[in-house]
Amino acid sequence: MDKDIQNQKDHRQIPIDRVGVKEVHYPIIVLDRANKNQATIGKINMYVNLPHEFKGTHMSRFIEVLNQHHGRISLQNFPQILEDLIRSLNAAAAHIEVEFPYFLKKQAPVSGEESLMEYICKYIGNRQGGKQEFLVGIQVPITTLCPCSKEMSERGAHNQRGLVTVTVKFKKFFWIEDVIEMIEQSASASVFALLKREDEKYITDLAYNNPRFVEDVVREVTARLRDNGNFPWFKVEAENFESIHSHNAYAMVESVPEL
Helix, strand or coil: CCCCHHHCECCCCCCEEEEEEEEEEEEEEEEECCCEEEEEEEEEEEEEEECCCECCCCHHHHHHHHHHHCCCCCCCCHHHHHHHHHHHHCCCEEEEEEEEEEEEEEECCCCCCEEEEEEEEEEEEEEECCEEEEEEEEEEEEEEECHHHHHHCCCCCCEEEEEEEEEECCCCCCCHHHHHHHHHHCCCEECCCCCCHHHHHHHHHHHHCCCCCHHHHHHHHHHHHHHHCCCCCEEEEEEECCCCCCCCEEEEEECCCCC
């Protein structure tokens, strides 16, 4: 019988905080408000801790655990995946990150043309001892129009595409779509995959009448998340890919947990 090299003793007395597999591309199914389920591809990182006395961990077991849950990756079963990792690898702590594209059918504001809009989402789970943490991250592309440019210019104002990233802890289940809507409502205008001429005019006028700095965007999103009441902690980041500057504009708000 072959020796179990991973379980051999290591004498350097150095524990490893995280060891595992990274950049695993895997078909998964996530919950979808409109269609119940959505098939997508997850980019998955899975780690456990390794005590100082062991030489290595069993990398194949990460994939074995993943195979057990590939039919459904959701807010509800993430704790079970973490528990299965800890049990299978005889670890004290486990960490999982699952990043995936999430597609929503989006209707153009005037023509009504439908297209699929991509949003990048992320599930992050940690478990150590009896404590566990679960975060959801959502990236939403937006349009912003510069208030200063509008104030100074006689024939228009510069606008740009931006990216808002929201990461949240939550008290109860929520739909990804709900947070996407909060973010898009906080921008000068939202972004679409398909627009006709009449839609472009509508979006251009909407942005011009609704100028936003990155500071405005993070404050607007923060206010909506606070008013929702389901998110005891969150971080909101906005980055504008500036159209007339060689740099990007950035703002961030991290909430303070209630006492």
